[in-house]
Amino acid sequence: MFKKEYFKNPYTILFLMILTAYIFSVVCRFYWIFWASQFNEYFFNDQLMITSNDGYAFAEGARDMIAGFHQPNDLSYYDAPLSTLTYWIYKFSPFSFESVILYMSVFLSSLITIPLVLIANEYKSPLAGFIAALLASIANSYYNRTMAGYYDTDMLVIVLPLFILFFMIRLNLRKDLLSLILLPFFVMVYLWWYPSSYTLNVALIGFFLLYTLVFHKKETIFYIGVILMLITLSNIAWFYQSAIVVLLFCFYVFKNEYFKLKFLIVLGMITLIFLILSGGIDPILYQLKFYIFRTDESSSLTQGFVYFNVNQTIQEVESIDLSVFMKRISSSEIVFFVSIIGFIWLIMKHKSIILTLPMLFLGFLALKGGLRFTIYAVPILALGFGFLIYFLREINLKKYNLKAVNIIVILFVFLSLIPAFFHIYIYRAPTVFSQNEASLLNKLKSIAGREDYVVTWWDYGYPIRYYSDVKTLVDGGKHLGKDNFFPSFVLSKDQRSAANMARLSVEYTEKSFYAPSNSLLRKDILQAMMRDYNESNVDLFLDSLSRSDFKIDTPKTRDIYIYMPARMSFIFSTIASFSLINLDTGKFNQPFVFSAAYPLSNDNGEIILSNGVSLSDDFRSLKFDNDVSADIHTFIELNSIQQDDYKMIPINENGQYYLFYIKNSSIPYIQFILMDKTMFNSAFVQMFFLGNYDKNLFDLVINTQDAKVFKLKI
Numbered sequence: 071m072f073k074k075e076y077f078k079n080p081y082t083i084l085f086l087m088i089l090t091a092y093i094f095s096v097v098c099r100f101y102w103i104f105w106a107s108q109f110n111e112y113f114f115n116d117q118l119m120i121t122s123n124d125g126y127a128f129a130e131g132a133r134d135m136i137a138g139f140h141q142p143n144d145l146s147y148y149d150a151p152l153s154t155l156t157y158w159i160y161k162f163s164p165f166s167f168e169s170v171i172l173y174m175s176v177f178l179s180s181l182i183t184i185p186l187v188l189i190a191n192e193y194k195s196p197l198a199g200f201i202a203a204l205l206a207s208i209a210n211s212y213y214n215r216t217m218a219g220y221y222d223t224d225m226l227v228i229v230l231p232l233f234i235l236f237f238m239i240r241l242n243l244r245k246d247l248l249s250l251i252l253l254p255f256f257v258m259v260y261l262w263w264y265p266s267s268y269t270l271n272v273a274l275i276g277f278f279l280l281y282t283l284v285f286h287k288k289e290t291i292f293y294i295g296v297i298l299m300l301i302t303l304s305n306i307a308w309f310y311q312s313a314i315v316v317l318l319f320c321f322y323v324f325k326n327e328y329f330k331l332k333f334l335i336v337l338g339m340i341t342l343i344f345l346i347l348s349g350g351i352d353p354i355l356y357q358l359k360f361y362i363f364r365t366d367e368s369s370s371l372t373q374g375f376v377y378f379n380v381n382q383t384i385q386e387v388e389s390i391d392l393s394v395f396m397k398r399i400s401s402s403e404i405v406f407f408v409s410i411i412g413f414i415w416l417i418m419k420h421k422s423i424i425l426t427l428p429m430l431f432l433g434f435l436a437l438k439g440g441l442r443f444t445i446y447a448v449p450i451l452a453l454g455f456g457f458l459i460y461f462l463r464e465i466n467l468k469k470y471n472l473k474a475v476n477i478i479v480i481l482f483v484f485l486s487l488i489p490a491f492f493h494i495y496i497y498r499a500p501t502v503f504s505q506n507e508a509s510l511l512n513k514l515k516s517i518a519g520r521e522d523y524v525v526t527w528w529d530y531g532y533p534i535r536y537y538s539d540v541k542t543l544v545d546g547g548k549h550l551g552k553d554n555f556f557p558s559f560v561l562s563k564d565q566r567s568a569a570n571m572a573r574l575s576v577e578y579t580e581k582s583f584y585a586p587s588n589s590l591l592r593k594d595i596l597q598a599m600m601r602d603y604n605e606s607n608v609d610l611f612l613d614s615l616s617r618s619d620f621k622i623d624t625p626k627t628r629d630i631y632i633y634m635p636a637r638m639s640f641i642f643s644t645i646a647s648f649s650l651i652n653l654d655t656g657k658f659n660q661p662f663v664f665s666a667a668y669p670l671s672n673d674n675g676e677i678i679l680s681n682g683v684s685l686s687d688d689f690r691s692l693k694f695d696n697d698v699s700a701d702i703h704t705f706i707e708l709n710s711i712q713q714d715d716y717k718m719i720p721i722n723e724n725g726q727y728y729l730f731y732i733k734n735s736s737i738p739y740i741q742f743i744l745m746d747k748t749m750f751n752s753a754f755v756q757m758f759f760l761g762n763y764d765k766n767l768f769d770l771v772i773n774t775q776d777a778k779v780f781k782l783k784i
Contacts, residue, residue, distance in 0.1 A: 087200040088187045095180035095207035101494055102218045112501045114508040117168035119501040124546045125221030126532035129171050132156035141520045143583040144541050151263045152223050175225040179216030182207055185232035186449055192239050193420050195460050201483055202456030208490045211398035211444040223264050230260040232449055235426055238278055242422045245291055254298040254315050273428035275299045293334045294322050300341045305348035376656030377551025378648045390441045398444040399451055402489040413454025426450045503533055506776045511537035518631055523576045525560050526633035527645050558648035561754045568753040569767040570615040572782055574599055577624045608653050634758040635777040636737045639666045664749040666740045690721050701725035708732045712775045714761030736775040
């Protein structure tokens with residue numbers, strides 16, 4: 071048994087605080103496991119599936135690493151950091167692969183508790199860090215992106231910069247060599263783990279330099295710290311970086327007398343010049359263009375076509391309102407305001423906490439750049455919350471009984487955590503795919519070859535590659551406007567156009583991997599097609615794909631499958647947007663309608679739908695939310711999508727809209743779909759909903775209520 075004196079040791083207390091906060095974070099994340107385990111549709115291979123779409127990219131990479139190979143140009147995340155870490159954990163643990171990817175985020179993301187407690191300990195206030203760790207570990211945005219099943223790099227994307235900040239603060243306060251040598255290596259690990267962290271690392275290093283110039287301008291150890299960190303940003307191999315850092319560190323330790331101000335300035339300038347020449351500022355420019363100026367790289371790559379800007383369709387990069395912003399960071403508005411007050415007080419008390427401002431500012435960028443950034447502000451404001459509670463506790467200890475004060479503190483902290491507990495309870499995220507969908511794709515794996523392509527929307531690219539072991543045109547990492555144009559065209563145009571474009575886009579995509587980097591084929595596949603088919607007008611070229619006499623001269627090298635899931639009904643309007651535009655202007659040629667909805671109420675002979683449309687109860691007319699009335703052309707009653715069991719009831723030949731009524735739908739929250747003629751004639755609607763596919767162009771190889779898979783015959 072432990073002796074009482076052990077618990078008086080500050081290191082023991084520090085360890086117990088870290089351990090308690092860590093276990094608290096892990097236990098909270100197990101609630102989703104408990105909840106999801108009730109539903110069989112969330113299981114595959116006797117384990118719960120993951121909840122993050124992008125996670126399947128790393129799962130595919132880890133799977134390929136275990137197999138020891140992957141196909142050329144299959145876009146596999148082979149050797150990616152998360153894939154590599156997963157590979158080693160799987161290799162040296164007794165757990166199944168599915169269990170490893172399910173639980174990794176639970177145990178790794180909870181490591182956030184360690185640097186928070188350690189940072190507070192540097193200020194002789196470990197209790198403040200303990201309170202901060204409790205809040206930060208389960209705050210809304212951090213929990214959402216690190217919960218059980220959220221298999222993605224986010225599990226360490228906040229932990230690692232917090233360790234960088236810890237060693238920066240420790241170096242500032244102690245001026246010790248241990249912090250000096252570990253600081254650049256944590257920057258290096260962070261860059262390896264999450265290459266997009268380059269901008270944040272530059273900001274942290276720049277702020278550290280600015281802080282040094284203001285408060286420690288005569289102390290050389292801080293300048294050498296900046297130089298060592300800058301070396302890790304250079305575009306050279308990690309072992310060269312490590313060697314240079316270690317050699318320079320040793321030189322500083324044993325020959326400190328050489329490190330005068332002039333020498334450091336020269337050394338710093340040489341490092342900075344090398345950094346710029348190696349393309350060091352390119353990642354910063356890209357982040358600014360995409361998230362702040364909202365420009366799409368595909369627009370700059372092509373001189374003629376204006377594609378649909380993909381970042382306009384991603385919720386994570388949309389601006390958010392203030393209330394959502396505060397709740398995502400601190401779980402409630404009240405705790406957010408308390409945290410702001412505490413952080414201001416913390417800066418006044420310990421000026422070195424200013425070094426955390428780059429992370430805080432990046433979190434506040436969410437108000438402009440999108441909700442995904444709020445995660446960065448979570449631990450910083452949590453420190454403010456923890457220190458304010460600690461400060462108030464210390465004040466009241468002078469007036470009141472220790473036990474009474476501690477009880478009040480515990481009660482207040484618990485009440486502050488209740489919004490986070492409630493969020494965990496209600497945030498019941500589904501798995502990316504259902505058991506039926508995963509089984510369907512696993513079946514496709516036995517039909518298709520590894521070199522074959524599946525054409526579908528980018529949302530499903532990673533999971534399809536993981537379960538079916540095939541290639542895809544687009545995925546969560548490759549979906550610029552110029553990429554998404556092709557699957558959008560295949561799904562939203564007529565079947566012959568879809569078939570021709572599917573074959574052309576796949577074959578040209580494969581050829582593009584071997585083309586020179588500055589060739590037209592690498593810059594814009596559509597323009598390369600037009601050049602090869604002797605057509606200068608894009609509209610004429612695209613229209614020609616619908617003709618029966620269109621001849622594909624490009625040799626067929628592989629089979630192509632088209633995946634049409636029922637869930638695509640939710641986003642089909644967005645999907646169609648990428649190809650139903652004028653490529654010369656970027657504007658829509660004409661408005662189109664595809665709107666899925668469910669009934670809200672039946673009032674005075676009208677059925678009110680969730681999309682704002684009011685239907686007459688005889689299904690002959692409709693009224694939009696702006697009171698504009700319109701007639702129904704045809705009413706389609708679907709009894710079974712899988713069995714192609716439906717009735718088409720003509721209503722008004724002059725009507726503009728087609729109304730689908732889906733009985734026994736496998737699609738949650740969809741019972742009605744309203745569309746115009748353009749959408750009604752699309753390949754997706756005709757082939758998936760109505761089973762009306764051209765037997766000369768396609769074979770139906772998989773048919774379920776959740777999805778259909780067609781094999782291209784040309």
